[in-house]
Amino acid sequence: MTQQPQIELVSVNKHYGGFHALKDISVTIAKGSFVALVGPSGCGKSTLLRSLAGLESITTGEIRITGETVNETPPRHRDVAMVFQSYALYPHMTVRENMSYSLRLKRVPKTKIDAAVAEAAKILGLEDYLDRKPNALSGGQRQRVAMGRAIIRNPKVFLFDEPLSNLDASLRVHMRKEIRALHERVGATSVYVTHDQIEAMTMADHVVVLKGGSVEQQGTPLSLYDMPATKFVAGFIGSPAMNFVSGEITGDGGSVLLDLPGRPILPLARQATPGRKVEAGLRPEHLSLAPPGVPAIETRASSVESTGSVTYLYCGGDPEIIVLSQEREPLSSGEPVRLTIAPENIHLFDPQTGLSIGQAAG
C-alpha cells in the first residue's frame, strides 16, 4: 500500500508586491517524517512555513495537507500546530491555561482537558509549573510549554519556526534531542525551520535547503553532505565549511590544477572536460597531511588550534584552507605543510552557475 503524503507543496509561488519571496517550490512530505527547511536569513524558509500554517497566503501553486487543498483554508481549520520562535505564550494565562487553550475553545469536557494537560505535562516534565505564568519560567521551560500547547491538540502537522534560537548553546543541544525524542514518541509529521545546518542535519529525516526563495537541493542529510548539488549547498552543509579553490582541469582530464602557490595538481576519481575552469571543493575533514611522494598542496600553517579531540589547521592565506584533523598534529604556526585529499572526495563546481560537475562520490 502506498502511503499518501501528509503535505504536498506544488509549485508554490509568493510575491510581496514586486518581491518574489517563494519561487516555484515543490516539496513532498511523508506522514510521520521530520523535515527541516534550512537556509540563510531571507531565504524564504519562514515564509514557506507560515504559508503552510495559513498565516501567509500564496500567490500561485497549491498546498495540500492529507490530500486536501488548503490554499483558502484559514489557519484554525488546517489542524496544524506551530511553535513560534518567540514561543508566543499567552502572558496572562498560566501554563495550564496556555496548554489547554485550544481544547477549551473546542469546548472539550473539563475532565478530558485535565487528563490531556496532565499527560502533556508529564511528557515535557512541566508538572510542577502548571500554575505559573510564563514570565516566571526559564527559556527552556517556556520552550516546553510552547511544545505542550502544540502536542495537546494532536494535530496533523507540527510546525517549528526556529524554536531553539533564543536558547543558550548547551540548552539548545539538549532541546534538540528532546524535540527529536518527542517526535519519535508522538510520531506526527513535523516541519522544522532553522538557519542552523547542524540542527537540520541532526534532527531531520529530510532536509530542504532554500536560497533566495527557491529550493537549492533536498534529500536526506547525508546525501546533501556527500553529494551537494551546488556550491552553495556544499558550503552551507558541514562545519567548518568546505574550502573552495578555483582551478582548471588538466589536459588529460584526469586531474585538477589548483590556483594556489606552487600550482598543485591533484588527481580526480573520474574524467572531466580538459581545460575546463572549475571551483574545487575540499572538505576540511577530508584533507590530511600528505606522506612524502604524494601529489599535494604545498602551503604553510598560519595557525594551529587544538581542542584536544580535534586539531584545526589554518593554512595559506589566499584563499585560506582549513584542515580538520583527528590527530594531534605536532605543528606550529609558520611551518610548511603538505596537504592531500582522496581523489573521490574532491567536489567540482562550475564557477559561473555553481552547479556540481558530476557527483564527487559517484
Add this chain to the structure above:
Amino acid sequence: MMKRLYSAVVDGKGFDILLVGLPLLFLITFSGLPLLYNVLMSFQEVDIFSLGSLIRPFVGLDNYRALLAQPEFWPIMWNTVIFVVCSIFGQFTLGFALALFFDAGFRGASFLRGLFLVSWVMPGLVVGAIWNWILSGDFGVLNYILRATGLISENIFWRSDTDFSLWAVIIANIWLGTAFNMILLSVGLAGIPKDLYEASELDGANVWQRFLTITIPMMRSTIGAVISLGLIFTLQQFDLFAAITSGGPANSSNVAQYWAWELSFRQYDFAKGATISTIMIITVMIAALLYVRSTRHEVRG
C-alpha cells in the same frame, strides 16, 4: 559657605535634591496649598468680607449639611453621575472601536488616526461653540440629519429642553474625548505582540474569541488607565457646560463641577463652593488611586 553650597550643587547630592525640590516646590505652591485651602474653607463660615483672611469662624460640617439640604443637591449629583458614566461609556466604546479600526493598518491609517486628535487639541470653549451650531434647535445640522432620516418628526431644542440639555453636553463631551481614548487604546493594542494572535488563530480561535481571550485580557491595564483618566477628565469638564447650557435650564444640565463655580463666583457662597469641590476631590482621589493601581499590574510577555 557659598562655595560649599555651590560645590554641593555641582557635584554632590545637592543637585539631586535641587532636581526633586524645584518641581516639588511648584506642586506645593500651586496645587497642594490651594487644595488644602479649599478643604479648610469647606469647614469655615465665609462671606464676602472675610474673604481676605485665613482664620475664619469654624463651623464644622454645617456647610455640608446646608448643601445636602438644598433641593437641587441630589438632582445635580445624579446629573453628574449620568454625565460621567455616559460620557466615559461613549468615549471608551467609540475610542476602542476606532482604535481597533485603525489597528487593521490599512494605507493611511496612522495619518487618519492623527487627524482625529484635532478634536482633542481644541479648547473646550471652541468645541462648545461648534456644538452650539450643530445642536441649534432651529437650524442645527443634527436636527436636520435626524429629521431627514425620519428618526424625529419635529425639531429637538437640545439646549433649552430640560429633557435634552444634559445630553447636549454629553454628546459634545463624547466627541471631545473619543480621540484621547482612541490614542491611549491604540498604544495598548500596538503593545500586544502579533504572534499571540497568530498562535491563538492556529489554536482555533475565531475573530471574536481572539478579541475576548487575547485582546481584552492583554489590554486590562490600559483599559483601567483609560477609564480612570476618563473619570478624572470628565469630572474636570467645565468649558462645555459654560459654552453650551450654562447648567440650565433650571439646573437640568447642572453638574457638581459647574455648580461649585456657580456657588462661588456667581452667588459668592465660597464656603459651599469649596464644600462641593472637597467632595469632588475625594471622588477624583479614589479614581486616581484606581488608575495608579491599574498601571502597576502591567502584564507583558
